[in-house]
Amino acid sequence: MRTLNGKNLAAAIRAQAEAEATAGPQPRLAVVAATADEASLWYVRSIAKAAAGVGIACDVVDLGADADAGQIGATLSRLSSDPQVHGVMLQTPLPAGASAQQLAAAIDPRKDVDGANPLSLGRLAAGLPAFPPATAAAVLALLDHYEVELEGRRAVVVGRSTVVGKPLAHLLLDRHATVTVAHSRTRDLASVTSTADVLVAAAGRAGLIGAAHVAPGAVVIDVGTNPTEDGGLTGDVDFEAVSGVAGALTPAPGGVGPVTTALLLRHTARAANLP
Amino acid sequence: MRTLNGKNLAAAIRAQAEAEATAGPQPRLAVVAATADEASLWYVRSIAKAAAGVGIACDVVDLGADADAGQIGATLSRLSSDPQVHGVMLQTPLPAGASAQQLAAAIDPRKDVDGANPLSLGRLAAGLPAFPPATAAAVLALLDHYEVELEGRRAVVVGRSTVVGKPLAHLLLDRHATVTVAHSRTRDLASVTSTADVLVAAAGRAGLIGAAHVAPGAVVIDVGTNPTEDGGLTGDVDFEAVSGVAGALTPAPGGVGPVTTALLLRHTARAANLP
Numbered sequence: 001m002r003t004l005n006g007k008n009l010a011a012a013i014r015a016q017a018e019a020e021a022t023a024g025p026q027p028r029l030a031v032v033a034a035t036a037d038e039a040s041l042w043y044v045r046s047i048a049k050a051a052a053g054v055g056i057a058c059d060v061v062d063l064g065a066d067a068d069a070g071q072i073g074a075t076l077s078r079l080s081s082d083p084q085v086h087g088v089m090l091q092t093p094l095p096a097g098a099s100a101q102q103l104a105a106a107i108d109p110r111k112d113v114d115g116a117n118p119l120s121l122g123r124l125a126a127g128l129p130a131f132p133p134a135t136a137a138a139v140l141a142l143l144d145h146y147e148v149e150l151e152g153r154r155a156v157v158v159g160r161s162t163v164v165g166k167p168l169a170h171l172l173l174d175r176h177a178t179v180t181v182a183h184s185r186t187r188d189l190a191s192v193t194s195t196a197d198v199l200v201a202a203a204g205r206a207g208l209i210g211a212a213h214v215a216p217g218a219v220v221i222d223v224g225t226n227p228t229e230d231g232g233l234t235g236d237v238d239f240e241a242v243s244g245v246a247g248a249l250t251p252a253p254g255g256v257g258p259v260t261t262a263l264l265l266r267h268t269a270r271a272a273n274l275p
Numbered sequence: 276m277r278t279l280n281g282k283n284l285a286a287a288i289r290a291q292a293e294a295e296a297t298a299g300p301q302p303r304l305a306v307v308a309a310t311a312d313e314a315s316l317w318y319v320r321s322i323a324k325a326a327a328g329v330g331i332a333c334d335v336v337d338l339g340a341d342a343d344a345g346q347i348g349a350t351l352s353r354l355s356s357d358p359q360v361h362g363v364m365l366q367t368p369l370p371a372g373a374s375a376q377q378l379a380a381a382i383d384p385r386k387d388v389d390g391a392n393p394l395s396l397g398r399l400a401a402g403l404p405a406f407p408p409a410t411a412a413a414v415l416a417l418l419d420h421y422e423v424e425l426e427g428r429r430a431v432v433v434g435r436s437t438v439v440g441k442p443l444a445h446l447l448l449d450r451h452a453t454v455t456v457a458h459s460r461t462r463d464l465a466s467v468t469s470t471a472d473v474l475v476a477a478a479g480r481a482g483l484i485g486a487a488h489v490a491p492g493a494v495v496i497d498v499g500t501n502p503t504e505d506g507g508l509t510g511d512v513d514f515e516a517v518s519g520v521a522g523a524l525t526p527a528p529g530g531v532g533p534v535t536t537a538l539l540l541r542h543t544a545r546a547a548n549l550p
Contacts, residue, residue: 101401101402101403102403117397118394118397118398118400118401118403119393119394119397120397121396121397121400121401122392122393122394122395122396122397122398122399122400123393123397124397125393125396125397125400125437125441126376126393126396126437127376127437128376128377128393151460152460152461152462153462154467160448162400162401162402166400166445166448169444169456170441173435173441173456173458176458176460178455178456178457178458178460178461178462178467179455179456180453180454180455180456181444181448181453181454181455182453183448183451183453185426185427185451185453186427186453187427187428187453192429192453195470
C-alpha cells in the first residue's frame with residue numbers, strides 16, 4: 001500500500017506561494033477568529049507562522065468568543081474593502097447565533113481565499129473561476145500529485161459540509177468522476193463506500209471508515225481531524241485496518257492538513273496578483 | 276406501476292401562484308431570449324400564456340439570434356434594477372460566445388426565479404434561502420406530491436448541468452438522500468443507476484435509460500425533453516421498457532414539464548412579495 005504523504009507536496013506548494021508572494025507587493029492575509037476553542041486558535045497561529053515562512057503577512061483579528069454576528073460581519077466587510085488586505089478568512093467555530101454561511105457572504109469573492117462565500121461555491125459549481133475551500137482543493141491536489149486517475153472512476157465523498165463535501169463533489173465532477181455524497185443519514189454506509197475507486201472521508205468522526213468500508217485497492221483520502229483524548233488529532237479512517245485493504249491511503253495528520261495550509265497561502269498570493 | 280403525472284400537481288401550484296399573484300400588486304416576469312431556436316421560442320410563449328392564466332404579467336424581451344453577450348448582459352442588468360419587474364429569466368440557447376453562467380450573474384438574486392445566477396446555486400448548496408432552478412424544484416415537488424421517501428435512500432441523478440443535475444443533487448442532499456451524480460463519462464452507467472431507489476434522468480439523450488438501468492420497484496423521474504423527428508418531444512427514459520421494471524415513472528412530456536412552468540410562476544409571485 002502506498003502512503004500518500006502530504007508533506008512534500010505541501011513544501012512544493014509553499015515554494016510556489018513564496019515565489020508568487022515575493023514577485024510583487026507583499027500579500028496580506030487576514031484571519032478573523034471569534035472563539036475560545038484552543039485547537040482552532042492553535043490552527044490560526046499555525047497559519048500565521050506558515051504565512052511568515054513564505055513572505056505573506058498575516059493579521060489574526062481575534063474578536064473573542066463573545067463577539068456577535070454583527071461585529072463579525074462588520075469586520076469581514078471592513079477587511080474586504082481594505083486595499084491592503086488580499087485574502088480574508090473566517091475561522092470556525094463561531095459563537096452561538098453567528099452563521100458562517102451567512103457571514104461569509106460579506107467576504108469579497110476576490111479575497112475569499114478559503115472559498116467560504118456562497119458565491120464562490122456557486123461559481124465553482126458553475127465552472128466559473130473561484131477559490132475553492134482550501135481543504136477541498138487539497139484533496140484534489142493530493143490526488144493529482146500521486147497521479148490518481150479520476151475520469152470515469154467512482155468517487156465517494158463521506159460528509160456533506162459546505163467546507164469540504166459539497167465543493168469537493170463539484171471539483172470531482174469537473175474532473176469527470178462519477179460522484180456520490182454519503183453522510184450521517186446514509187443507510188449501510190459500507191455498501192456505498194465500497195463501490196469507490198476513490199474514497200474521501202470528511203465526516204468528522206474518528207475511525208468511521210474501517211476495512212469493511214473499502215474496496216481492495218481503492219485510494220482513500222482522510223480529511224478528518226478529530227481531537228484525541230491525549231490532545232492529539234486523528235482522522236476519520238482507521239489507518240491500521242484500512243491499510244490492509246486500500247491501494248493507497250493518506251496519513252492523518254500529515255496528509256491533507258499540510259497541503260490545505262499551503263494552498264491557503266498560494267490562494268492568498270494569487271489573490272494579491274489578481275488583475 | 277404508478278404513472279407520476281405532473282398535470283394535477285401543476286394545476287395546484289398554478290392555483291397557489293394565482294392566489295399569491297392576485298393578493299398584491301401584479302407580479303411581472305421578464306423572459307430574455309436571444310435565439311432563433313423554434314422549440315425554445317415556443318417554450319417562452321408557453322410561459323407567457325401560462326403567466327397570463329394566473330394573473331402574472333410576462334414580457335418577452337426577444338433580442339434576436341444576433342445579440343451579443345454585452346447586449347444580453349445589459350438587458351439583464353436593466354431588468355434587475357427595474358422596480359416594475361419582479362422575476363427575470365434568461366432563456367437558452369444563447370448565441371455563440373455568450374455564456375449563460377456568466378451572464379446570469381447579472382440577474383438580481385431576489386429576481387432570479389429560475390435559479391440561474393451562480394450565487395443562487397451557491398446559496399442553495401449552503402442551505403441559505405434562494406430560488407432553485409424551476410426544473411430541479413419540479414423534480415422535488417413531484418417526489419413530495421407522490422410521497423416518495425428520500426431520507427436515507429439512494430438517489431442517482433444522470434446529468435450534471437447547472438440547470439438540473441447539480442442543483443438537484445443539493446436539493447436531494449438537503450433531504451438526506453445519499454446522492455450520486457452520473458454523466459456522459461460515467462463507466463457502466465447501468466451498474467450505477469441500478470443502485471437507485473430514486474433515479475432522475477436529466478442527461479438530454481432520448482431513450483438513454485432502459486430496463487437494464489433500473490432496479491425493480493425504483494421511482495424514475497424523466498427530466499428529458501428531446502425533440503423527435505415528427506416535431507414532438509420525448510424523454511431520456513424508454514417509457515415502455517422501464518414501465519415493466521420501475522415502481523413509478525413520470526411520463527415525458529406530461530411529468531416534470533408542466534410542474535416546472537407552474538413553479539416558475541409561483542417563484543415569480545413569491546419574488547413580487549419578498550419584503
